[in-house]
Every structure is written in structure tokens, then in C-alpha cells.
Amino acid sequence: MSDDAPSPIFTAYRPNRRTLLQAGSLALLLAGKHQIAYGASIMAVRVWPAEDYSRVTLESDVPLVAKQTLIESPPRLAVDIEGLQLNDALKELVAKVRPDDPNIAAIRVGQNAPNVVRLVIDLKRDAVPQVFTLKPVAAYQHRLVFDLYPAKTVDPLEALIQDRLRDATSNPDIPAALTPPTQQATAPHDPLGDLIAKHSSTAPSAPAVSPPAATPAPPQTASKTPGPRTEASAPKRTDRIIIVALDPGHGGEDPGAIGPRGTYEKNVVLKIAQLLRDRINKSSINGSPMRAYLTRDGDYFVPLGQRVAKARRVQADLFISIHADAFTRPSANGASVFALSQKGASSTAARWLADKENQADLVGGINVRSQDAGVQSMLLDMSTTAQINDSLKLGTALLTQIGSFAKLHKPRVEQAGFAVLKAPDIPSVLVETAFISNPQEEQNLRSAAYQTKLADAMMEGIRQYFIKNPPLARSRTV
Structure with missing residues (x-):
């Protein structure tokens, strides 16, 4: 190129502000995708x-x-x-x-x-x-x-029946409640009774499911007032198993509340539920044996709707959900018992607690797409007035017994919209055993002696409830 030739002109590319922003956004987007992938x-x-x-x-x-x-x-x-x-x-x-x-x-x-x-x-x-x-x-x-x-699940009701049969076989002194024939004839059809009878007849060592054939009494012993049955002639059967569903709160991915010393609510309430289960399984009401059914018997998560569905599947007579409360202030203390409310919470604290407990599914983690439509709709159904009234009676009995040794947060049963209490046909309560966020009450909950006191108190509360409110008659012969 000669000295006389004009020099070429080079213009630098200067992107405007919009172009720079677009390029930056694209880079961030690609970086985000790269991070996910x-x-x-x-x-x-x-x-x-x-x-x-x-x-x-x-x-x-x-x-x-x-x-x-x-x-x-x-x-x-x-x-x-x-x-x-x-x-x-x-x-x-x-x-x-x-x-x-x-x-x-x-x-x-x-x-x-x-x-x-x-x-x-x-x-x-x-x-x-x-x-x-x-x-x-x-x-x-x-x-x-x-x-x-x-793929093949175990029927929890069958497991309860088999457990009862084993006890009846190994303990001949277990009390038997016999329903008069007139009551049996008029009793409504009970699918559970059919299932129990089926298992009783197939179990190799099961007690008799029906009384022996009647034989004419000798003339010299005939009497309008029959004498007591002898051990040889008395059939080993019970016409009524009282089933109490115990629901230890939280579990698995959901630890529940955590105390100042790191105590997990899910562990404490499971232990209390197991202690109460042992007491229920050794008890009877008016000759009818009792059985406890745990919605979870280990450290795993059970969705709220499934807890209710499990209790209904075994045709539970009562449902008791066991928790250990927490609050923002460590000074909060005392035990509480809650029943369901159709009209809103009985206090601001009750509403706050219900909202917190109802979020358990989010923490524990459920596959929303797999939830049964019936379970979902059940949580939206309001329970009957009769169920709530019976729940208040049960709650009062439990609160009275717990209050005999522990401080109460409120002197009466409170009410709020707890999802886990919405079984329309089972008296249901939620027991907050103590405030695990309170250092002293956390120490109590960690104590085996205190856990035993709670289990004993709830067992006595259940007993007192049934004495005043006998369970509905059902022909459950085993």
C-alpha cells in the first residue's frame, strides 16, 4: 500500500445496553440449566x-x-x-x-x-x-x-385378629363376653365379625366360635336360673373387641418439634404410644378385650389422610393422636387435649397449632399424584356433631387424668380444625403431652418415668370414657 493511499477505517463494535442485558440473561439461563443438569x-x-x-x-x-x-x-x-x-x-x-x-x-x-x-x-x-x-x-x-x-400388603385388621387369637389360645383365663342370643339375632351385619369368624374357624388352635350344641338337662338339675358354666363347657370366645387407634405424630422425614436439647418429637411420642399400646392390649372393658392399633410403629412418615384411613380400616372405636407441642416462647408449658371444631378454633393458639400440625404432609413429603381421591375428599368432609360430642367426652376424661400429675395448658378441651381428627365415625382427639420447646418439659418427656405416667394416665382416661360411654354393640365372635 502506497503512502498516498487512504488508510482503512476500523470501527469497534459497541453493543448497546439492551444487547448486553439480553446476553447476560442468556448466559445466566444457560448457567442455571447447566447447574440443574x-x-x-x-x-x-x-x-x-x-x-x-x-x-x-x-x-x-x-x-x-x-x-x-x-x-x-x-x-x-x-x-x-x-x-x-x-x-x-x-x-x-x-x-x-x-x-x-x-x-x-x-x-x-x-x-x-x-x-x-x-x-x-x-x-x-x-x-x-x-x-x-x-x-x-x-x-x-x-x-x-x-x-x-x-405389592402384597398385610391387612391390619387381620393382623389384629390373629394377635387376639394367639392371646386367647395361650391365655385361657382371658375374660369372655357373651352376647345373649336375642341380641345376636338382631345385631346388624358386621363385616368385621365375619372376618373374625373366618380366621377363628381356620386357626388350628383357635377357641370355639360358637357354643356347643344344646343337650337336654337332667331332670334333677333343671332350674329356671341356670348355674355358672364350668370351665369345660364355657366356650372360649369374645363377642366384642374394643379397638383403639393410637397415632404417634410425625415420623421419618418429619421430625416434628425439636427441643432445646435436640429431642425429636417423633421419637418421644412413639415411645409413649408403645407404652400405651402395651397397657391397652392387657386390658378389657366389661369383659371385652381391648386391642391397640398404631398408625405407625417405627420411624417412618404417614400422611395425615392415611392415618385417618388406617383407623377406619380397622373399625377403631377411638382415635388418639399423640404429640409434643412447641411454641416460639420457651416459657410456654402444660399439656393440652384437642377435639375437632366445625365452627373454627376455640382460641388463637389452637388455630395456630392446627395450622402447624396440618403442614406435616409438606415436611414429611407425599406424592400428591398418588393420593387416593377418597382420602382427599375425606379430609374435606366435616365430622358429625355426635362424633365431636363423643370426642369432647373422651378428651375430658384424658385431660382429667393427665391433670392429676401434670400442669395443664388449658383446663378444658380445646377445638380446632385438625385434619387428622376428621374421621366422621370415630371419636378422635389430639393430645399434646407437653411443650417440648420448654426446657423443663423437654426433660420430663425424655424421662422414662414421666412417659410411663403419661401412658398410665391416658389408659385410665380411656377406661373412664368407656365406663360412661360403652362401645356400640357389635357381634365380633372370636
Whole structure:
């Protein structure tokens, strides 16, 4: 180029502000997608075994995407999780499987592809898996959940009956309540009675389900007033099993309230429920044996609607949900008993507590899409006035006994819209045993002696309720 030739003119590209903002937004969007797809960090892994179902949870800082395949023989669930690198947290899953887990035999993890981790859950029996995600709530970040339900479930009512039959066989002194023939003839059809009779007739060592054939009495012993039955002639049967459903609050992913010393509500209330169960199973009312049914008997989560459904499935005569309260002020103290309200809460505190307890499903984590429509609608149905009146009577009996040794938060039964109390045909109460947020009451709840006092008081409250309000007549011959 000659010196005389004009010099070329170069103009620098200067993007305007709008272009810069658009480019920045696109970069952030791509970075966000890259984080979800390839930058996930596993924060915790948990395994919750139970007879009802076993749960595996992966908690991460971003949502996880998973594709699952159920393999029938041998039964196992294979899951590919995108955006993960195999790390120590994931490897911990292998050691978290307990030998007594009724559903999971083992868990294997491996890097299936550069950014895909494969999780294989070996099953002990055929299962119906549910895989779903949960958004951040309470102390949890994003959760990927695997619920493994057994394909063949155990009927809880049958289990109660079998338990009763074993006791009747091994303890011939168990009192038997005999319903007069006239009452049996007019009693309404009871599906539970049919089921009990079926199991009684098939059990090899079960007591007789009907009295022996009548034989003419010798003339010299004939009398208008029959004498007492002898041990040889008395049939071993009961016409009425009184079933009390005990509902230990929270469990599994949902710890409930946590005390200043780190005491979990879910653990305390389960222990109290187990103590009360043992007392109920050894008791009888007017000759009718009692049986307790726990909505959960281990550390796992049960949705609120399922707790109610379980109690109705065993045709429970009472439903008692057991909790340990918490409040923002550590000075709050005292036990409380609540019944359902059709007209709103009886106090601001009762409304606040009901709202808090009704959020348990969010913390515990339920697969909303799998919820049975009947369970959902049941939670919306208002209970009958008769049920609420009976619940208030039960609550008063319990509160009187607990108040004999413990401080009460309120001297009367309170009412609020607790979802777990909405069984329309079962008297239902929620017992707040104490404020676990209060240091002194937390110490009480940790004490085995205090837990025993609570169980004894509730047992006596149940007994006093039934003395004044006998259970409805049913022909349940076993």
C-alpha cells in the first residue's frame, strides 16, 4: 500500500445496553440449566425402613431428574439420575440399608455415564415403587424420593385378629363376653365379625366360635336360673373387641418439634404410644378385650389422610393422636387435649397449632399424584356433631387424668380444625403431652418415668370414657 493511499477505517463494535442485558440473561439461563443438569450436589441421603413401605431420599441443592425401571426377576428398581458425579455422599447409601428392612435388600450405586449416576435398589419382595420430587420446605432442600410399597400388603385388621387369637389360645383365663342370643339375632351385619369368624374357624388352635350344641338337662338339675358354666363347657370366645387407634405424630422425614436439647418429637411420642399400646392390649372393658392399633410403629412418615384411613380400616372405636407441642416462647408449658371444631378454633393458639400440625404432609413429603381421591375428599368432609360430642367426652376424661400429675395448658378441651381428627365415625382427639420447646418439659418427656405416667394416665382416661360411654354393640365372635 502506497503512502498516498487512504488508510482503512476500523470501527469497534459497541453493543448497546439492551444487547448486553439480553446476553447476560442468556448466559445466566444457560448457567442455571447447566447447574440443574450437571452441577447438582448431594447434601444428604436417607433410608427409612418400615413394614408399610420403605423410603429412600436424596437431598440436593438443585432439582434432580431421574428415570426409573422396575425389573421383576429378581425384583429391583434401577434409577438413572442425571447431572451427578459419584461421590462419598451417594456411596453412603450402601451402608444405610438395615438388615431388618422388610423391603430393601441392598442398594448399589455407580457412574453409569459421565454425568449420570445409576442407583439399583435390590428388593426383598415384589414392590410398587413411587418416584417423585419435593420442593424445598422447612430444613430441607430439593428432595428426590423413592417410596417402595409391597405389592402384597398385610391387612391390619387381620393382623389384629390373629394377635387376639394367639392371646386367647395361650391365655385361657382371658375374660369372655357373651352376647345373649336375642341380641345376636338382631345385631346388624358386621363385616368385621365375619372376618373374625373366618380366621377363628381356620386357626388350628383357635377357641370355639360358637357354643356347643344344646343337650337336654337332667331332670334333677333343671332350674329356671341356670348355674355358672364350668370351665369345660364355657366356650372360649369374645363377642366384642374394643379397638383403639393410637397415632404417634410425625415420623421419618418429619421430625416434628425439636427441643432445646435436640429431642425429636417423633421419637418421644412413639415411645409413649408403645407404652400405651402395651397397657391397652392387657386390658378389657366389661369383659371385652381391648386391642391397640398404631398408625405407625417405627420411624417412618404417614400422611395425615392415611392415618385417618388406617383407623377406619380397622373399625377403631377411638382415635388418639399423640404429640409434643412447641411454641416460639420457651416459657410456654402444660399439656393440652384437642377435639375437632366445625365452627373454627376455640382460641388463637389452637388455630395456630392446627395450622402447624396440618403442614406435616409438606415436611414429611407425599406424592400428591398418588393420593387416593377418597382420602382427599375425606379430609374435606366435616365430622358429625355426635362424633365431636363423643370426642369432647373422651378428651375430658384424658385431660382429667393427665391433670392429676401434670400442669395443664388449658383446663378444658380445646377445638380446632385438625385434619387428622376428621374421621366422621370415630371419636378422635389430639393430645399434646407437653411443650417440648420448654426446657423443663423437654426433660420430663425424655424421662422414662414421666412417659410411663403419661401412658398410665391416658389408659385410665380411656377406661373412664368407656365406663360412661360403652362401645356400640357389635357381634365380633372370636
